[in-house]
Amino acid sequence: MKPSIQNDEPNLPEEASTSLISVSKGFISRALFWGILYSIGLWQVHPGWLVIPISLKLLWKRSKVKKMVQKPVHKVSDLPAWIYFPDCERAEWINSILSQLWPALQEHMTDRLNDMTLKDGLLYGLVFSNTSIGNIPPRIEGVKVYKTNQVSRNEIVIDINIVLASDCYLKAGFWSWFGLAVRDVYLHGTVRITLCPLLKDLPLVGNIDVSFITPPNVDFDMEGVANILDVPGLSRIVRNVIVEQICLFMVLPNTIKTPLVTQSQCEVMKYCPTEFKKLELLHIKVIEANGLKGTDFVFMGKSTADPYCVVKVASHVGKSLIKKETLHPKWDFTMEVLVEAAHVGFLELEIWDWDKGKSDDFMGRVVMALDQVYQSARGKPVSISLEGRKPLGNICFETKWFHLSQDIRDLEAHSPMQSETTAVLQVYIDCCKNLVNKKGRAPKAKLTLKCGHAAVQESEVQDYSQNPEIESEFDFLVSNPLTDKFTIQLEDTKYKTDLGIVRVALSELLSRPNYRLKSQPFRVEQTRSHAQIVMELQLQFLKPIPQYGS
Template sequence: MASGEKMAEGSKLALPVRSDDNASVLSMIYRFFKKVSIVGAVYLVGYMQWSVAWLIGPVVLSLLRDRWRRESEYRRSLAKAAAQTSEKDVVLARLDDLPAWVFFPDVERAEWLNRILLQLWPNVNHFTRTLLKDSIEPAVAESLANYKLQGFKFERMILGTIAPRVGGVKVYDKNLSRNEIIMDIDLFYAGDCDISFVVQRIRGGIKDLQIHGMVRVVMKPLITKMPLVGGLQIFFLNNPSIDFNLVGAADVLDMPGLSDILRRCIVEQVAKMMVLPNKLPIKLSDDIPTVDLRMPEPEGVLRIHLVQAQNLMKKDVSMLGKGKSDPYAIITVGAQQWKTKHIDNNVNPRWDYWCEAIISSRKSQKLQIDLWDWDPGMGIENDDFLGRCSLDISQVVKSGRLDTWQTLQQAKHGKVHLRLSWHRLSSDLLDLSHALTETLLVKTGEISSAVLSVYIDSCKKLPSARPASKPDPYLIVTVGKKTENTAVQMRTDNPVYEIGYSFLVQNPEIDNLEIKAIDQKTGNPLGQLSYSIASLLKQKDLSMITQPLMLQKSGPESKIIMSLQLRILKEAIKEEDIEEEQVTEAPSGPDPPIPVPASDAVDSTASDTPTAETAVSNGNQNTGNGSQDDVSEKSVPVEQIINATEVAQVSAEPESKLVHRSSTSSLTTSAGEAGLGRILLSLRYSMQCQTLVIVVHKIMNIPLKDPTNVPDPYVKLYLLPGRSKESKRKTVVVKDSCMPEYDEKFEWVIPQAELHSLHVEVTVATHKGWLGGSPVIGQVIIHLNQYDFREAKTLWFDLLPENSA
């Protein structure tokens, strides 16, 4: 929050100010009854001779809840203030949540669009109320029923006067079909909504609703008649961040754990509607068939093998002190999510868990792994967080296959081992035999060989389960172990669904598509269909477009109208058509650092991978006399001997191999300016993940003053200012070495607005000291404001004497 409180001089942004309760009569009465309640509680505990824990427990819980709520309310107030202020003042105030155009050069400002949204907002209010009532309400009610919370219903739905803001717009103009326009919108909503609901006969409300995410709008197909665009597809590329404040009687739920249940249900329903692979289609022209907008269009399949984790945090408390953890993992790709089993009492768990994600946008979607410590409870979410890691899917697409260790973020230590492969989709039957053979190689999990896209248009002449009344039909669609339910169509025997689904198929030669029509009022079946997927193998392009199929165990003329498309998974190979972001050169200055291709360890987003043109060797060293604060200017790029045709291969190699492909010139064989040795570091900042990544590769030529006392060097790093245990990172100790190698990666989550005000202290020490001490060998201070982090950098630094300040 510190960065959010900083104001640039002259800024007009009115940040919220923390204040005590107003000195009013109502507040005095409230305080009076509060004191009476506290005294009464103490008296009751003594009178009943209860344990003091009955008093201390609720008090501690109340204090923690109040603190969490104050922080949460201030964060929401800050976001609302930003939403009501001009974009210029938001930038001047240096808030953490700056518009996307500040970070990405290819994202354009869109203040004109914000003005249009402000005028349209009253009309959007009406549409959103209908959407909440018809779609969100029944879905949330069904999800809350799983937590024994019944009867959820919206009563009042007012979205207020604050319209969403667009932080930037990017329109793609490369590698696209001529029949579509793709636009990404950085959407942020922090409104003054007033939504009331009832759940379990408890009335409550939602205020200060916030949603932030990247929305993609696909305009397709382009037509020659007005409005020139046949339809729109609107969806979030990844799950948006959603926050809100509970009020009313439900305020008792607004605390960590309990409020997460309602929040998770809402996020799940948003994901089912418009987070990939789910899309919200809008038809603009009657000349365009609905199937063109609603038929799923997967680009490929990401095969995920979560192998193991190492050195996780210990969260359990045992009789003898600090115990271990019972870790499990949640894997998320857009709206798709998987959960591993938990492994008891182990900080180095091995899951060998396999899953597959259908990818609809390989250039923009992310894979996220969240690790949790399982704790048994009474239905309350009380598991402890162990860290997370995220990876751009485009990085896997480029490599075809990727075997990587990912350091956990938001954790003191820990890493996970992932094996990933990208599989394109093919309509060639010759690829099927190879795909089926590959499924037999994985014995610890079931993997697929094809993807089936299903579009259900409508049903005709369904029978009625009760005489003289029409049914309320919905469909249950199943392939393998995956089942999807359509929405219920009320009081009709000719329901129109117009919905599409994608299913993974293990073996299309023997698997079936099962569809059942059910009457919601009675629960009775109205008909069913069992369709052999092998039939599609005989069709042209492995597709069946808009065909009526007769329903079994139904009326004599009952039928379902649908389209099917089968695509076969091809083996993982490198993709060459992933769009590279433009990389601008670092600003001119005295001997600026020249970036070189860094290892996979620092390549946390594929869009920032240096190209062959940036892999230029430079042996010039700044030998000017400067203070220790200027040590970063004395960094020297690694001399590069990899030619331009090998750069793509290097980026896919493990970091331990990449380092050894760099030559060690006379610059790297010296002991540095102070004669204390030199250290090789890779630096990188991921703008998408807001993460600073530093890889400690190796140290060269540590001076050996006593041949009988060879040092045991290790490296520790601090993020300054504000030295703390949370920002500390430390390598392993290498025994008896003056030229140790580490190849360890460390990460810090840092907002872009704070990056250039920080510096990193890198200290090399040895464990061999008097009385178990760790004497310092040398130190480097890296000022982050001296680097252009749009490129990864691998640099040599001279170790200097420890900075006593």
């Protein structure tokens, strides 16, 4: 037998080894600290250079601690949709299905994301690693399906109130360098799913459109290289940029379209003819504000402000003039927007104090559901207190609503005092045919649409196709249908050259049945090829809705 070798060194207990490590760390940190101080004195470095990094470090720690201990303020809008919207239904059965499917979906998505590399596009070389979508599934707080009298009979519209408070962890880097990570993503918003058109054969639906009704609430934590962007100031800018990109990508009227059948199959199997959206015109007049709290400090005298008002309805944003040095501004600012007849969405009025050379100061906000505005604030001035922890003043505004009518007498009876707009033009562009660029090849086409003095609208860029499918509706406010013209300018975005133009006089629609030009090809002018645009136009007139209670 081999003699046993005994270790004469005593076995240190676990507590002793832990204390030894802590003492070593303390010694190293103190040595580094005094070494840095000695270097500053040796190289005669001005101590002012240390103020900026130390200040940023303290602010970053403070924001982190504040974010961890801050208690959420529960608002009415944070409650489930079925509580404050009676026509929304609970969806616990969907949540039960999601909770059971989530472990399998989590494993599948984790396997797909890990070690995945993007091989084209702006993020070429981005590699995902150590990624997990989290153990907490999204929660459906309410579901609303619109009735046939609220939407077109050719579509099914579903609104889903979704809340995602995920413990996910997404780590990525470029070619395994510059590692950055995002974790604990929070998202709250209302997703609209539109199934259209309805078909008489499987799959029964031609397209699935997905979008947010209003910009969602988004929050997350960053780690790695991205942690640099989580300092105060930059953090807010990053989150605002992300929300703006979401708005441009999938907040109404922008949608994500998923076709289930081809356009030719859709036309053959279509259950009912295409119908335009059911719209109404909302005329908003912001009259004045009273009792505002000054945000500009004045050494001798009372504080004052330079207020202006921002009006938001869905993706439409309007801004009033700036009134200098007053706490009782009178704007008389008007704005006209088209909204869906179902009155989905919110009207937001925000007051800001303009500051030259720095960011503007927030002074107060009013948020009202469009249905509430329609029921209680139609056709008469309304004064509402601005939201905040303490009294911030009042804002006075007036709204008018107009139906869209096909009676020419409503155009003749319209008064300029009611609104600047007299009619609405709805255009559905189906496709383009025989488009070629200056080299005789398929262009990268974009359509620019304009009607009278209304805002210019653009289609998405169509990638290298002679017969691109547009399949989009565009709506325009018309001042004078007797003289205004509708034009479509086609452009090749690659070579920055014109592909032609289409002109339609709105007076031509006044002589057509129901003031409508049914789907037909329109010849593209100023082009050598026989290019055409297939589209349908509908002209409707404004009919004022009586004020509430009259």
